[in-house]
Amino acid sequence: MNVLLTGGAGYIGTHTAVELLQAGHGVVVVDSLVNSHEEALRRVERITGREVAFHRVDCTDAEAMRGVFERHDIDAVIHLAGFKAVGESVEQPLRYYRNNLDALLTLCETMDAAGVRDLVLSSSATVYGDPRRVPIVEDAELSTTNPYGNTKLFAERILDDLATADPSWRIISLRYFNPIGAHPSGLIGEDPQGVPNNLFPYIAQVAAGRRERLSVYGDDYDTPDGTGVRDYLHVVDLANGHLAAVDHLADTPGHRVYNLGTGQGTSVMEGLHAFERATGSALPYTVTGRRPGDIAVCYADPTAASRDLGWKAELTVDDACRDAWRWQSGNPGGFAG
Ligand code: NAD
Numbered sequence: 001m002n003v004l005l006t007g008g009a010g011y012i013g014t015h016t017a018v019e020l021l022q023a024g025h026g027v028v029v030v031d032s033l034v035n036s037h038e039e040a041l042r043r044v045e046r047i048t049g050r051e052v053a054f055h056r057v058d059c060t061d062a063e064a065m066r067g068v069f070e071r072h073d074i075d076a077v078i079h080l081a082g083f084k085a086v087g088e089s090v091e092q093p094l095r096y097y098r099n100n101l102d103a104l105l106t107l108c109e110t111m112d113a114a115g116v117r118d119l120v121l122s123s124s125a126t127v128y129g130d131p132r133r134v135p136i137v138e139d140a141e142l143s144t145t146n147p148y149g150n151t152k153l154f155a156e157r158i159l160d161d162l163a164t165a166d167p168s169w170r171i172i173s174l175r176y177f178n179p180i181g182a183h184p185s186g187l188i189g190e191d192p193q194g195v196p197n198n199l200f201p202y203i204a205q206v207a208a209g210r211r212e213r214l215s216v217y218g219d220d221y222d223t224p225d226g227t228g229v230r231d232y233l234h235v236v237d238l239a240n241g242h243l244a245a246v247d248h249l250a251d252t253p254g255h256r257v258y259n260l261g262t263g264q265g266t267s268v269m270e271g272l273h274a275f276e277r278a279t280g281s282a283l284p285y286t287v288t289g290r291r292p293g294d295i296a297v298c299y300a301d302p303t304a305a306s307r308d309l310g311w312k313a314e315l316t317v318d319d320a321c322r323d324a325w326r327w328q329s330g331n332p333g334g335f336a337g
């Protein structure tokens, strides 16, 4: 199959490209490079020994998107392009709505005109808001707490309406829990711009000596050790979830949603200790106040993905820490460095 990855130069996109290429699929990438580097795609080519067709295009540019569909015979699209920083989305809501929703609408219009109606969307566990029950099942109540989360919820609703209006669309939205880790080659990994917002990239930079200490955002949650609990998923497992989704698009028409998570919760302190095992040294931290908008506990019920897509997470948080540390220590300046 020839698969177009929008946002394919980013963290999840590059790992997905590797798994698709290694499974024998062709990969075309569209990315504006607003939050990534072309070097990441060269590394994908190095890992796989195969070529990636790259177009530096913004998904909101309808004419350029049309050009990509004219140049390539695309069978399916995985739409990863978008902005993802929660705090930034609160400060710049219009920029987030414009980019994330315009990109989706332009992509779907272009696909429709080209007669390509097989689509996988990067959604997020953020659509569950503060969950009433864990593990979270796909038909749990949806709610959001910030503009970024709204863009994911609205994207899913747009795709519901599209699939209802035209049953020739086959769409899967994947609700990722917390992706971490890096490719085991150490050649690609997460490369956050500026101060990392997320736990594991921050810990990795503490381990590398780029940040002084981790701030643990609250130890008074109703959890076993008082710190927040999440479902951390190795990015290679997540990448393979996309492969499974693409392979199953043909099974049922309509729009379906699946959780991609491990089903296991890990606390902030457990995550920190796992990283310490990977580096072999103690990492400094201070407990500070809670981060506004944070929830106590969030982890997936991944049964539906296992049943329908034949996918389940195989790797552990320790595997992810080992691979993240290999990436971080081998590439201290990220792709630009
Ligand atoms: P990322 O920032 O590394 O990758 C996103 C890519 O999209 C970047 O390469 C960026 O340059 C590109 N991009 C952004 N807007 C674009 C546009 N208009 N046109 C073309 N390219 C554009 O992020 P990621 O972690 O790889 O996330 C990929 C997707 O998964 C995003 O949609 C994100 O919201 C979603 N997601 C991520 C997480 C996470 O924790 N990483 C969790 C749940 C969902």
Ligand code: WQD
Residues within 6 Å of the ligand: 084, 086, 123, 124, 125, 126, 177, 178, 197, 198, 199, 200, 202, 214, 215, 216, 217, 218, 227, 228, 229, 230, 268, 291, 294
């Ligand atoms: C995990 C835990 C923090 C940083 C966010 C988005 C979500 C999704 C993934 C895309 C929490 C604690 C963190 C730090 C800390 N993205 N923490 N010190 O909050 O689950 O999810 O990223 O869809 O939408 O909201 O992930 O990695 O930021 O935090 O103590 O410096 O680590 O309080 O308990 P989160 P995270």
